[in-house]
Amino acid sequence: MDILPLCLLIVSCCLLVWYLVERNRRKTRPMPEGLNTDRVIPTEQPWELYHNNLSLCSKKIRVCLAELKIPYKAHHIDLIETGSYQNISREFLKVNPAALVPVLIHNGHPIYESHAQLQYAAEHSATPAALVPADPDKKRLMEYWVTKGSLIGDDPLAALEASAGNTIPGLTLPLFGTMIERIPVKNILEGLLFHRLKERPLGFLLFKLVGAQRFHHIPPIRKAIQQSRDALNIHLDELEAVLAQSEGPWITGKQFTLADVGMMVIFERLLEADWIKEFLTERRPQIGRYWASLQTRPSYQSAIAEFDHPTISRGLDRLQTIKRHYPAFNQAITADPAC
Template identity: 40%
Template sequence: MHNGHPIYESDEILAYASRAAGPGAPSLVPAAAAAQAEMAWWIDYCSLSSSDPTGRAADRLGACIPGLTLPLFAAMIRFVPLRRIAVGLLFHFDRKRPAFFFMAKLLGLRRAMRLPAVAALIDASRRPMRGHLARVEAALGNSAGPWLLGAEFTLADISLACALLRLDETGWLPRFAAAGGLPATLTYYDRVRARPSWQAAIEDMRHPIVDRGVATLRSTALFAP
């Protein structure tokens, strides 16, 4: 929400934020048309749709993120009052999401992860994510600069960094790295996290419930690398 104007999809949020930054702000959009097209491809590849979050998981990295985030949601929901979940059951446009939160609240992390539908969605997201990360690893290895498109940090890097953050928080990133090795991806992720903008936008704005959920996941052997 910005000045009373809501923006819903992640790719639209990126474009809007870049425009709203105003004159004098560093440009996050390359000047060359070919680079703009490549940036748009990466944004689409790493984003997810609110209407169909897990659609085309085989083709889009972002579509794998919701399923792989279920463990973190289940870990965090224990710290959310039931009345908040009830509001979602009444008003959320996709009732499956608050319904999952409700079940996870009642069952707890371990039992919620054993639900057949949950286990199936995680597996359907985990398998293609291996291929997506291999694609990212190859792209970073072939990049002429420290960022996806070379020397210039763009909206494509923000899209990918958001996905890597979610994988890191849930414990999947070290798990995938331990299985296949992702040296370029891990180096890139460290480079992104060293940016002052990451500190301001991520570290300084972390929600305590997210931190408690991450700590819960890291204290269980369910999702250890």
């Protein structure tokens, strides 16, 4: 009797059982936004934050906490871009079954979704009015730009006109392509097995197989980058007009608000993904001054600059090298989508 087929069958059955058991342990589900008092997370401090150094929303809540002078214990959770799918580990799913960062914890109870975290932190700080204007009109303007700076929906590319935040994933694709080069394939495959949004690990696997200097040849990727760029130009033209009307230095005028927190991290992403020169042009002098002012905030240094990650730095260096040595790459991602 040939034993090889039997061994293969046994191994296959064992792998299938392992996968079914592990999938059951790693079930993900949407979580209600805001404070969840029915969930208790073990903590050591009144405020704790599960975050990622690259994550746009994580940057946002770190800046908010810094502005409000709220001390917290930080827990860095890797996403695949920074090394592994720690966000779909059994341990992290106990913190957030939705497998998303950031998660803000206050007195053991989690607050989900970054826009709710910003509002909650502002309301529960020692200075609740620090980031929220008292004037109703300015508060409405702030809320409008908080939404403008947010990521809306599971597929931001499907609604680029909804917010400036929705344009950022598409514009970050070139950086993702270079960051993923050093990530082992087995780490990406974990996402295919357990991530609820399969198109994301599939995209990263494609980046890995094609190579960062060549993935712009793939029409859907090139189109996503170009459309995101064009949509952000529209949002920034609107911001330029708002800053001129408010007379700055901030979106609502003299007070730095939650709206500026959101825009700070968007401009930071443009910097780290090598887009900043594309958008900060002479026709947007207000935004040029605005970005310079944002970088002078102590929160920019303590919540963004000090949270660098080697994968991000290596990815940016690699991206800039590709742009220098492969002119067609840069031309492809900045061309008109119709070309």
